[in-house]
Amino acid sequence: MLPMASFDVVSPETVEDAVRALAAPGARLLAGGTDLLPTLKRRLTAPSRLVSLHRVAELREVRVDEEARMVRIGAGMTLARLIREPAVATRFPSLAHALGTVASPQIRNSATLGGNVHLDTRCRYVDQSAFWRESLGGCLKSDGDTCHVVPKGKRCVAALSADSVPVLVALGASLRLVSAEGERIVPLEEYYSSDGVRHIGAAPGELCTEVQVPMANGLRRTAYVKWRPRASIDFPLVSVALRFDLQDGEDGEGGGAIAAAHVVAGALAAKPRRIRIPEAVIGRRVDEAEVATMVADAAFAQCKPLPNLPYDPDYRRKLTRVLTRRAMANLLRPPAERPR
């Protein structure tokens, strides 16, 4: 049993009240709790007050905004509800797939999209009991000044482990952050830093209310690759999101050829990594074996996993290439296009 230290909980009913409650010193947000409670139980954080968002109904809306050409997803939507949400499943199949691979059914019923985007970084030297960590003298993320992953390292390399993040970055998503001072919109790709202790770009007192996902402007193919030892529950040890925008037009006249490629990897260090894809794939077709090899080789060359997560880093690296190539042969298309 891992009892938590005591704290207060306030349960506001509006975003405005939540932001006000969050301004108190030592306050922290509580959404679904499936990541925060283990962190509290392992004594990795000690807030004096939690601001629970479970009563804030306005965070649980999904709006298709045709004018702005985006889907506005309330940060408090649970993963299980989002997977069933037609606006998500039909428009963003790789996102629905990724959310369906998060942890277990019970956790997806509690966990929220906002919570997944703000998931704490993970490391095999951190996700342990306080007793276990103390026996090693702590680390950069846990009351110490050494790193057990990168000897002499001065910056924490705990890994971004949220399944939604690589997919949302590949889709060009942004976050809406609200504070007492007002609100701002931040592209998700610019939201994270490479410091595993403080990888989140929100300022103290800011509340993420909405994840904004732009709609496709034409044909596209997407995928999400995830590997972990137990498919039933584990966090990703390999994580790659793919998105290929295709040219309009008839077959044989460039229709269906790749117009743009967005490939983003997670589970490496604290921020998602955009994989540079060779220009040579532009104008080619996604189902060409040579294109699949080029994309998989680029992922292999640019993803160098560290021993921050379980399993041999070289094995995870080789798996990145294999799984990316397989994903290229199995790219998802929106359900509306499937009968073709």
Place this chain on the structure above:
Amino acid sequence: MSGQSVLLSMRVNDAVVEVAVKPHHTLLDVLRDRLDLTGTKQGCDTGDCGVCTVQLDGEPVLSCLVLAIQAEGREVRTIEGIGGAEPHPVQDALDRHDAAQCGYCMPGIVLSAEHLLRTTGREVDREEVAQALAGNLCRCTGYVKILDAVVDASQITAKDTAKDSTPPGSGST
């Protein structure tokens, strides 16, 4: 003041319950230690094993990862609230298939399986059961009899659903 008790009101197994809780108490703490509903088990306490599964507003959640006060005004169902004078078809099938060994995971498995059968309302296959039970670890068995039992139970509950529904043959609930 930090950590002062608050009065929590929720429905547990169809009865309104009022109980004073500490803000840092989990729903699992309150069910077991304050309400004496010890059918819900404690395992890893960090969300990996699923033995603490209960239903919150009808959906399976891990009671070790829900603060008790997050259940304010909501409907909680525990293993004590499944089945009445007769066991629920899932419980009956698990018994007939000898699916339990030590039994520690069974309350959680019953709550996940009951949700699957209630929300589908039809006969389910082994793959669907495996998906629904993905968050419930069993360290004794190889899951074979558990999967068989839940598939078997779905054949029984699907017939009951068909009988209850009107007009006949509509298949909806």
